[in-house]
Amino acid sequence: MADNQIKKDNLHDQLSEEEQLELLKKYDPESNTRDVKGIMKKIVFIGLLAFSLFQLYTAIFGQYTAYIQRSVHLGFALSLIFLLFPFRRKMVRKDKVPFYDIILALLSIGVGLYWPLMYKDLVLRIGRMTDLDMAVAIIAVLLTLEAARRAVGLPITIIASAFLIYAFTGPYWPGFLAHRGQDLTALSQLMFYTTDGVLGTPIGVSATFIFVFLLFGAFLVKTGVGQYFNDLAVAIAGKLTGGPAKVAVFSSALQGTISGSSVANVVTSGSYTIPMMKKLGYRKEFAGGVEAAASTGGQLMPPIMGAAAFLMVEFIGGITYWEIAKAAAIPAVLYFAGIWIMTHFEAKRLGLEGLSDDQMPNRKEVFKKIYLLLPILGIIVFLLIGIPTMQAALWGIVLTLVVSAFDKETRLNFKDIILALVDGARSALAVAAATACAGIIVGVVVKTGLGLSLANGLISASGGHLFLTLFFTMLAAIVLGMGSPTTANYVITSTIAAPAVIALLMIDEPTGAAVPVVVALSAHLFVFYFGIIADITPPVALAAFAASGISGGDPIRTGINASKLAIAAFIIPYMFVYNPAMLMVDASVLEIAWVTLTALTGMYALSAGLVGYWYKKLNWIERIITLAAGALLIIPEGMTDVFGFILFVVMLAIQYMTRNKDGKEPVSATS
Known part of the structure; x- marks a missing residue:
């Protein structure tokens, strides 16, 4: 080994x-x-x-x-x-x-x-x-x-x-x-003398939930789980079509469970996956874009999402962290599925295969260490059975210590435990500073009534139309996200823009009616998503810039590729606002299954249309039809789903029956 x-x-x-x-x-x-x-x-x-x-x-x-x-x-x-x-x-x-x-x-x-x-x-x-x-x-x-x-x-x-x-x-x-x-x-x-300023809710969450989960992540890292994520991803996805790109997607999704930083995810996973993708034949900017998009999505991946997700518990009220993690599960799967599908079509377009046998790790040895993932699974179980969030993280640390003892290579000695405590505290410093600074913003918003004023202004500017309000909110979150971390971004947009979205979603409800959990979740997750996506949205896209530092590609073009690969992230938030069944709150199993199926099928069609390849190269008419099919399937309406499926099946049949007429048309990796 x-x-x-x-x-x-x-x-x-x-x-x-x-x-x-x-x-x-x-x-x-x-x-x-x-x-x-x-x-x-x-x-x-x-x-x-x-x-x-x-x-x-x-x-x-x-x-x-x-x-x-x-x-x-x-x-x-x-x-x-x-x-x-x-x-x-x-x-x-x-x-x-x-x-x-x-x-x-x-x-x-x-x-x-x-x-x-x-x-x-x-x-x-x-x-x-x-x-x-x-x-x-x-x-x-x-x-x-x-x-x-x-x-x-x-x-x-x-x-x-x-x-x-x-x-x-x-x-x-x-x-x-x-x-x-x-x-x-x-x-x-x-x-400084109320809980609406520097010592407000944001730093309160940092001083409780966030810190303990950062400690949990630090203990996991000491077991070598970070490198194991890479090995496991290669063992599972390495031999698939365009294997290294799928390794990047899979590995980054796993890394996101223990890290809340897009840039850190890029450097940790990307230093391993980007050179692999380049050797296989992917363009530099595409390889960097894959890693940047996948690593940024790590903050969306339950059970341990970005620090802002813990703030959401306090800001919404009357909701547990488990409910937020559960609500984010299907959107996260759709996000990574979209990137996975697009890398697959790009690999088919370029004629790229997976890794050779001599490039693969010993699968038996890799799967023997699957127990390293038990602490992450344990967190899910602890939250599922109702253990309070902070206690779940503490038990996660205990489980990590127990699991690490299974093998002398992963076993944590006293020195490792001390170093994990130090590393956990070090990783909490920036979060504490960001949340304290965000508390200043919240204090001013509350004291001056700015939140209500801007929410009313946003509704007025959109003419009371939900879609326009969502669009303006998206732009605000992305612009703010270019200059501030996700935590601060979420604090600002959740206090200013989210109330406008909630007000429009509640427009048919009686005045003074309590805000349903599903409405509050939809609005808060909406701003949370776009605050995160700012990390790959040019012109300021730190995750894409970090990826270009590894790939040697152009930073802006890397950001454009990352945004294109993460197209799902620009669509999914609109989907769960218009169809909250995706959040698995107050929805039947049938509703959840249907919205997931149509969304996945729509992402499949959109990916093919954007890349320009399905079973064979798509001409411009076929691309338009395929994109239309994807858009119709994604729009959460019954009739649009029907028309979208019809177009999808027609295009699928045409592509399948004509797939051998022009054969493979590999495109140069440098084109």
Whole structure:
């Protein structure tokens, strides 16, 4: 097995760990950290370990009050960010922490300890702030903005700052955007002494559910499950038509269960799969596009979706994480099925086959390690039987430790456990900064009434038409997603755009009627989807740019290919808004089966039409008919399904009966 692995690595020119890290630092702000040395390395290590131990302690024995839990979480995250993330990107190679970052880290510790140390005083004089209270609040907001800039990126800092300016300048805005404005005292109180600001719901979710699931992912990675995903994908899909591309799809879907970062998924899986695809004959931009589209979809894949999915539990209310994961299952399957089908047709068009026998791993050896997937299956079972989300993650960690003991190669010793705790805390830093910064946005939206104003403005701009409202919401989510992570994007769009979608879906309901779960889920998943897809949508498509860094292709063309491959992601959200049966909420088995069948058939036809190949090359008339069949099948209406099936069957028959007339017409891989 070892010889096979060495041969496989050499054959596919897999990037080294150093090259992967360099690529991550270039395209992923979360990986742009210092390589600290000496005593500072020990301080950071102890800090990260203490962060994880605090979170584990509160997860097992019970959380502190919201203010204390969240402020300590914030203090840990901010202080460690200033020690690890440099002021400027080009300083990343320096191994020393400058004095001003040490000062900022100490201030962050002070901010984190202020609520625990002053809790009784703050509660007794709630609504009345001292000069010290105001100073701490202002420092907390400024530290949060700077930490988010370093760990997440400049765009989210600009957006949060713009909202703060809006809060101050309310009376000067035109029309429905105007409000009475907030002075410094009121805004300081809102930002740090209520649960509507920095210490709001977003960081509350980070300090509970998200952190524990990130720890679960870190423990899984220590067992070697990441490389196992690649080996399993090759063993299952390697010999299929265009095998390496399907390996990328399958592997990235699995990687998405433990990672919430599109760029990290691209680098982890892509360093392995993109060279394979290029060797087989795929164009550089297509190979990079496949990996970027598949890796971005990882955040849509249950049971462990992106961090924003945990926020959805709190924002919708009255719903469990399991219900969200279940609702996202069919859309996720359709997303990856669409990419799989398009890579298949592209391989047929180019005349590409699968991997040869000597390029395949020993399947018997690979399947012997299938037990490594048991923790992921365990999470599904735990959530299914009703175990609370955080406890499910804790039991997932326990199951990982048990499963790892089956083999000495995967067994976690004490050092591995400590390193997993440190890695989990490190991966949580950017999430904490992003959620704290998102809390600033939420606070301003709530205090100024901007959410309701913009929702009404959106409905007015669309003329009250649901489709136009969805279209404008899609554009907003994609544009915001180009400049901010999925978590912040979801927070903004769910507070501003989702209410407009919900209002239109509820237009026939009595005034004041409770919003059904299926309506809220449809609206929130809609903005969630498009926030994620921004990672592959040009001109700013970080996942596609990272993939082009591996493939050597043009970044924009890679992004265009990724968007084309992920066409399902631009269609599926409209489908489940118009036909919520796809979300498996308040729907019969027959309804779910029918909508899934028509959607898969429609994706099959759309993929053939977009690639221009089915059983043989499609001429322009056949492409139009095939695309029309796919569109009709996807539109969630009974009559459109009937007409779509008729066109599909006709085209299928024509293609099958004439498939041998022109034979294979391989196209040059460089064309």
